[in-house]
Amino acid sequence: MPAQGGVAGEPDTSRHEDPAESVLLAERCARAALTRAAEPGDVRLGQLLAEQGAQWVYGALCEGRPLPGVGERRLSTWQTRIEEARPEEELAEVAALGGRFLCPGDREWPVQLDDLGEARPVGLWVRGRCSLRFAALRSAAVVGARACSGYGLQVAAQLSAELADRGWCVTSGAAFGVDGAAHRGVLAAEGLTIGVLACGVDRAYPASNGELIARIAERGVLVAELPLGAHPTRSRFLERNRLIAALTRGTVVVEAQVRSGSLVTARRAAELGRYVMGVPGPVTSQLSAGVHRLLREEGELVTSAAEVIELIGDIGELAPRQEGAVLPRDLLHPRCREVLEALPARTAVTALSLSRRLRMVEPEVHARLLELGTLGFVERQGGHWQLTRTCEDHQRVTERSLNCGDSVKR
């Protein structure tokens, strides 16, 4: 299987070199091409994929054959667009950007997206060093008005930074206003953030958020249903919102007017059985009116990260960390395992010092540490990282065994 990721000349950081990878290239190419043909959230396409498989649908479109249940106009649009698809090249292009194309069935596929049923994504174009699945394991969405107030900016940034401090990933739409402030708050706290775009992951929209989007690609994860080069449209923004809702355990609306798009995200979250939360504001502000309406109906009032986590976190939220790792070491991605084994048994170290030791670029070390944190192997203390207790014991055993030349099975 050809390598799917990594920057040329550097160690391949792809997630698809794993022989346990079960999705065939042909399937992957078919789905990648279909993201160029159909609009996100097309239920009929979802049904066809379930009934016939992606390769069959792709083949039918390429050969001009009709598709059952797809009207002439739509079929014609798909056929026209599929001609522009060059899936194998596009897979290489996204790999060159440090990305990949994910399919249902991939280890990295966040299974919570399957709650969308026939409307789930055909596939996801992803950029970033972190595993999307790990990132979304413990993630909350923070959304709100684009034309927000200073209060909204402050609250979004503060709340997101606090969530990051407590080991939670924050997902948003990389838009102006609340979204941007949320991402920035997380990045400032050196936490993990997912940006879900309504355009291709190689584009920056809005353009003036270009630097922010590049930083998310660098330090977090960028996600899009749209193929490389695609432009955003109004309906693509709405479909993007359903992804934000589905990826996360709960959606927090920070500021929203009565007809705001972020209330759509909240509604989708409710429909999917996710938690819906809102941060109140002055009743004299139209920007909080939408949130207040949400709170009067179905939303939970939250004023801090602690209150968000109380709702969406596991019972005894601290318990998993104290219990140690949730995944056996052997199932880790090799690169994660490298980082883990480089950590000293008892000392806290920085990502930078590890990167020197491993000769791995610091952003990647940082990303791996965040993944390991999500899985319970390491914990953060300010700018330093340390093994969790149970890991510590295992590590000492491993160190001793390595020194002695014995191999120790966990």
Add this chain to the structure above:
Amino acid sequence: MPAQGGVAGEPDTSRHEDPAESVLLAERCARAALTRAAEPGDVRLGQLLAEQGAQWVYGALCEGRPLPGVGERRLSTWQTRIEEARPEEELAEVAALGGRFLCPGDREWPVQLDDLGEARPVGLWVRGRCSLRFAALRSAAVVGARACSGYGLQVAAQLSAELADRGWCVTSGAAFGVDGAAHRGVLAAEGLTIGVLACGVDRAYPASNGELIARIAERGVLVAELPLGAHPTRSRFLERNRLIAALTRGTVVVEAQVRSGSLVTARRAAELGRYVMGVPGPVTSQLSAGVHRLLREEGELVTSAAEVIELIGDIGELAPRQEGAVLPRDLLHPRCREVLEALPARTAVTALSLSRRLRMVEPEVHARLLELGTLGFVERQGGHWQLTRTCEDHQRVTERSLNCGDSVKR
């Protein structure tokens, strides 16, 4: 029965000239004296009154006899204080102030206070031209921090003015901050407001709210469990809050820190089965933190008078008005009946023009109109008053009959 109200030389506006008045003077004097002896909310006293009656308890105290279940220290305090009571003189004093002392059983006694059980007031010192019972029939409490922000002042005033515009009475504690703003908002909208004091109704506390308190006595109703001349104390403020909660259908907290006294009022309201509501604010403001906690627990989020009324109003809130009067005309207080019969069948008039016609002072006409409004006989349109539809028909019949010299029974 000696006249209980009215200013000397003017028509007696007392509510006790009605021969249907069932509470004897002796009972009234006993209770009036007891408000000087015991602190508000004394449950043991409440039990004694239920078991033995007020006159028996009063007599026992005056004669130095022990009271069952009352310890020496408390008994001694009561005996000392009862020596200073001059009930008949005090009844005359409050009458001179345009007031009266109400007892359970009086027509004007708001029966919802009986929900307090053994902790209900012994009696109430009242000032104002409006009937307390009518005023409290459709009333909401608006309470909050004394050291509130400009936001709190604005919201309290605005909300209260809107409630008044919709025919609701606003009850509060005449304190600094939210209370004062609430009263002022109502008065500016020419509505009805009840001020519940923690001192005698002849005192102004805080002193700098003296003018406001005088205006409430003039245009609304002042209420206190404490006798004339009494000072406020911390416990008297807390007991005053239970009255605010009990008198009203629901309590709205506008701004409150985490340990605010207004949250006590909300808790008492909840215990009494009243609605509890809160107006949110910026989560960055400590002054809204108490409200947000309330909303996360038991309170309902409200942002406007419409939302308050939706909760505490009758089903089909407009329906009672459209159905016309809720009380047969004959049961009206004679002064109310005078005002009602002076209203033209179809024209809207001002309180001032009615007062000239009736040679009744304008504030009293206004107060009667507010009562008639509460009862469904009249409705307000800005600064003018008009008969409601069903009243209109009756009025035309009455006018014709008066012109013809016939008497028409309703």
